[in-house]
Amino acid sequence: MWDKDDWVQFYDLAQRRWQRHLPPRPVAPSGANRVLPVVGFSLSELDDAGINLQVAERLGLPVDAPRIGAYSANVSALREFVRLARQLT
Numbered sequence: 001m002w003d004k005d006d007w008v009q010f011y012d013l014a015q016r017r018w019q020r021h022l023p024p025r026p027v028a029p030s031g032a033n034r035v036l037p038v039v040g041f042s043l044s045e046l047d048d049a050g051i052n053l054q055v056a057e058r059l060g061l062p063v064d065a066p067r068i069g070a071y072s073a074n075v076s077a078l079r080e081f082v083r084l085a086r087q088l089t
Contacts (some may be wrong), residue, residue: 026071048070
């Protein structure tokens with residue numbers, strides 16, 4: 001049986017990984033020096049980052065297929081997230 005300290009350690013370890021490596025949140029430019037959150041990453045952003053749709057679904061990334069265009073900040077965030085995900089596995 002686990003005692004209280006074992007459970008505390010388990011929950012600390014289980015939550016630590018996802019707190020540091022949450023999937024990036026997609027944004028889109030909205031005027032001068034402003035960005036707004038959007039539903040998901042566009043297919044062109046995924047393509048520019050070197051991610052296909054199946055990998056995006058496996059990583060839990062939101063995808064907004066009707067949205068067109070690529071925002072460079074989203075592409076950079078995706079590349080960094082995939083790099084970190086590969087290091088953890």
